Amino acid sequence: MAKIHTVASNTKGSPDWYKRLFAWMMAHGNAKYEEEIADRKRALFAQLHSNVLEIGPGTGPNLSYYPSDIHWIGIEPNPFMHPYIQQEAERLGLDIDLRSGTAEHLEVEDNSMDAVVSTLVLCSVNNLAAVLQEVIRVLKPGGHFFFLEHVAAPQGTMLRRIQHGIKPLWKTLGDGCHPDRETWLALENARFEQVDYQHFRANLPAIVSPQIIGIAVKKG
Known part of the structure; x- marks a missing residue:
């Protein structure tokens, strides 16, 4: 399995050994x-x-x-991710506010964020619609949601059938x-004023190679 996922929800119910292993895999398997x-992220952000x-x-x-x-x-629910984030912030000289929690219930005030960022997270949340409504809630009017996610292959393709068949495992x-x-x-179905994105294929194992990148804007 390609080790490219960060998780905004499901680690909460996982055993500590799995959360620790998953954090190690993320730290060492994504280079x-x-x-x-990198170029896509640089342009997006x-x-x-x-x-x-x-x-x-x-x-x-x-x-x-x-x-x-x-x-x-x-907002990172896996506590074993936190030391890696803090180490990276120290390396870069950044002052960060790192909290536990889930994407479905963000402990952040309404209309308080200029931007929300999600990369390789929305694939794993339990309730995607609820997460997007939380994103809209915390964004200021006119605020931006920046996203980069792996997604389903086109309907009717062999890859889509494989993705569907392998999903339980x-x-x-x-x-x-x-x-x-x-x-x-x-x-597109969330209450954003505007959603702009593009599909692309990443040089990854086929299952996770279809991806999207873009920006959604909250109503002003």
Whole structure:
């Protein structure tokens, strides 16, 4: 299984040994993906400023793309991810506010964030619609949701059938990850004023190679 997932929900009910192992895998298994995706992330995060909330930051691979003057809050439910995030923040000289919690119930005030960030998280949350409504709730009017997620392959393709067939096993091994989730449709159906994204294929095992990247804007 490709080790590319950060998790915003499902680690809460997992045993400590699994959470510790998953955190180690995220810290040591993603270098190739991060190198490939660096230019896309750099372009995506160029607009970040002021108050930024990241859901499921994992071991902190996105921190290096953020300007040093933002106020960063991270909601990460796996406590074994926290030392990796803190170490990365210290390396970069960033002052961070790292909290436990889940993406379905963000302990953040209404209309308080200029931006929310999610990368490789929405595949694993228990209730995607609820997460997107929480994102909208905490964003300021006109605030931006930046996302980069692996998604379902096109309907009718062999890859889509494989994704669907392997899902029960994949969810178990990947801590709740859905390889065939149509995340772009959930984004379109949420109450954002505007959703702009593009599909692309990452140089990864086929199951997780279909991805989307984009920005959604809350109504002003």
